[in-house]
Amino acid sequence: MKYLLISIASVMVVAIMITAIIYYQEPTQVSLPEQPISEESDYADLVPQAVEVEDVISYSLQGDTLTVTFNKGKDWITVPVEKELLFTGEYSGNQQQLIEQSYLLSEERAAFLYAEQSDTGPQNILLISTTDQGKSWEKSLVVEQFPPLRFRKVDFVDDSFGYVILSGDRTMSQEYSSIFLSYDGGETWEEVNRPDVTRLVADGGFVDEQTGFVSFGILNPEEPSLYRTQDGGQNWQEAVFEMPDQYLPVFVQAEMPVKEDDHLTVLVNQGSSGDYDGGLVKGKFISEDQGETWQFVEEVEPDE
């Protein structure tokens, strides 16, 4: 027994010495998962807070300048827009990362929504974009004189068709929202009708030129409130969720529907106050009538 004790103690002493030296040689701090440091050490000093969007595409907001790279940090291209204009409106983050959904960054297109003060007071909302990986940048006016922004989202369904969803002028749990479509790759934008709802916008978008959705309800929603259009934003109707009884107060906030084969699917999350099975499990719903009615399929983990 004593020999066993001495053996264990010897192993522990040796391990303590080795691990202490390993620990001594470790870098100063654990890097943040939300703000990965560039793997290209040659460029790490230049862009230590790059945010990776795809393997080779990322952006940085360091030095109050928005820069993007399309080749894993070998070249950084400055986006000709002032950093603070990207965060105008109701935003309480730390400006270390762009507002989610307010930009898109891919090999084919980079585009960023921003607001510029107009001469008459209220801000104009613009989109700055490039389709040649930053060789040239185009600015397009989405809307003039929009009230203080809250929700903002831009995306393109294909090369030519894109959409912008904005909300603002929030008072308590009510706000104004607008939807804009472009059929010429973002050069011009036209406003379409919006659902007759003033609750806070949670998400939205189009799956093709005709079919679009806007999801409402951020502050303690009790059921999903998803509106759909089948005619490019001219008319909107509320979608019907066939919710199993046990999920009635659980899945309350619809996310953006997506096309899967010949049908649509949507994930409905639990909102900010959900606590069912940890609060992150979502309900998956399917629609075979272009989003008019939705049937529950299964619970899904958040990373599925």
Add this chain to the structure above:
Amino acid sequence: MSKIVGWISFLLAVGLFCLQMGYLVFHQNYHVEYVDYRLFYWINIICTLFLLIAILLLTRIRKMISCGIAGSVLLTMGILLMISDKPVNHIISLSPDGEQLLLLKENTDQQTATYYRTYYGILARPQQDRLNGTTGEFKVQWVANDIAVITYPTTSGSLQQFVATYGDRGSGYSYYHVEAEIYGTWQGPDIELIRDSEGLRIIENGEMEEFDAAHIRQFGTLAIVLEKDGEAVWTISLDETFQVDTDPSALKEGTISIYKATMEENEPVRLHHQNVQ
């Protein structure tokens, strides 16, 4: 008796050893660090001492050999502690009720500070909040038992405030906007806060400052920082007596606090709800 003490010491040594090995293996993957990086060496020292006690009480190894080996381990740890001059400045503060521990780690080389949430008193995980352009000077003020305001000057010469929050004034399950919850007029000695449909205004000694939504930053669900010309001016926080109400027009019994951004010594001022605008 000595055997019992010996075995307890041995088990404690093994426990600390497992903690250290577990930390080394998992801390990168789980983004966990010790509250202070020097804790690793201190735990090694304590582990070695327990081991020494166990060996002395449970075996017949000559004291000289045991003490010699333990001494060399302790000496190594001591040297590593002295020469490990990592560029880290720890800002640690315990809340007035001793329930919360504020932890910021400043990388003095990069002039940035990272906010950490602490676990079990010795472990901490970095949060996404990062303070840039820090100069090593921080002033910490607990304005409530679960709200700490950190005021700090930056390399660009501006004054900033960061608020660490550890609680909630609602059900604890839903997000709400502090700015919306403090609707109405709030009065304190020589200072008045008005939040109405026109925005948020602070009147101090007859001078009024207005803040629009673009210059109000919310932290958690307990505080907002009001900014002007890129600098923090005030922090407004919900006191522990404050109850989030779904009816914003109702007269609120609880209080809020307002805390001026300055590196000089100052105290938060308590404001009482006056009337509905």
